[in-house]
Amino acid sequence: MAIFRKDPCGFFCILMTYGAVLYADYVVVRWIILQTMQGSLWGSVHVFLFNTIILLLFLSHARAVFSDPGIVPLPTHRIEFSDSHSDGGSIAPREDWTICTRCEMYRPPRAHHCRICKHCIRKMDHHCPWINNCVGERNQKYFIQFLLYVGLLSMYAVCLVAWSWYTDCQGCAKDKRIHETRVLHSILVSMESFLFGLFVITIACDQFVGIFSDETMVEQVKKQGSFRPRKPKLALLAEVFGRGHPVMWVFPCETGQRYTVEPILNYDV
Ligand SMILES: [Zn+2]
Ligand SMILES: [Zn+2]
Known part of the structure; x- marks a missing residue:
């Protein structure tokens, strides 16, 4: 299910x-x-490698943004919850399911309600404006790949x-303006890289602490x-990145079933 939230902060990010x-x-x-x-051949190699990382970055970002x-x-059929201590006489589908009073339904364990997405999200980690989506059971893998x-x-x-x-910069030696522009862009891109680099590495570390x-x-x-x-660490990683070969964990593609599919809720049954 492709989704996109109408959140101004998410658009901006x-x-x-x-x-x-x-x-x-x-x-x-x-x-x-x-x-x-x-x-030089090294020039072509660096252009190819740098743009390959950008392609993988955009692919993992797009999957994190548009995935459910x-x-x-x-x-x-929703249940009428007249007060928060009553379940309206209905029986939870399973013992460990909890009530969401905003969605007016029972939800599976580890699901939480996101006020921005206006839904309960399975294994919700947090709502991230940088992907304009929640980080949950089905897209955490793409979110972590994007960070990396x-x-x-x-x-x-x-x-x-x-x-x-x-x-040596041949153009810089001939023209002072080329030299100045190069220095300015180099400083700006270094500052940008430090800032974003430290930011994403900090979040990625938090993500792995959470997984383990x-x-x-x-x-x-x-x-x-x-x-x-x-649980063993490898099993915890496989829950997020899939049951495929660990080499495939770094690529933004589906590698084996990672989550359980819950039945559609119907309280009439
Ligand atoms: Zn909810
Ligand atoms: Zn959300």
Whole structure:
């Protein structure tokens, strides 16, 4: 199910992401590689590698943005919850299911309500404006891949800028303006890479701490995850990244069933 939230903050963050990545690509190709590696095979190799990371970054971002994060479908007939202590006489589909008074339905364990998405999301981690979507059971993998690609691209850009200072720039020697423009773009792209790089690496670390402790961000705040039995780390990673070969975990594609499919709720049954 392709979805897109009408959230101004989400629109702004997505445009900013695209602008920042395309600006970094422009600077690296036009002002770093073309100025210092023109005619060399290394120049072509770096253009290819840098743009391959950008392609994977955009693909994982698009899947994180447009994927269903794990919306719990609304029942065919909603229950009237007159007060929060009553379940209206209805019986939960299973013992461990809880009530969402906003959706007026029972929801599976680990599902939480997102006020921006206006739905209960399975294994909801948090709502992220950078993907204009919730991070939940079905798209956490793409979200983490997006973070890792942004981190990798930032480090790559900083390395290329740093390396370019030790290389002759033919255009810069002839024209002072070319030299000044290159310096300005290099400083801007380095600052951008440091800022975004540190930001995404911090969030990625939080994500992996959450996966290994088997607790989503919501559960950490509400202190709901500590009672769960401990599982091996590889099994916890496979729950997020799929049961395919671990090499495939870094690619933005579907690799084996990662989640359970819940039946459509119908309280008449
Ligand atoms: Zn809900
Ligand atoms: Zn949400």
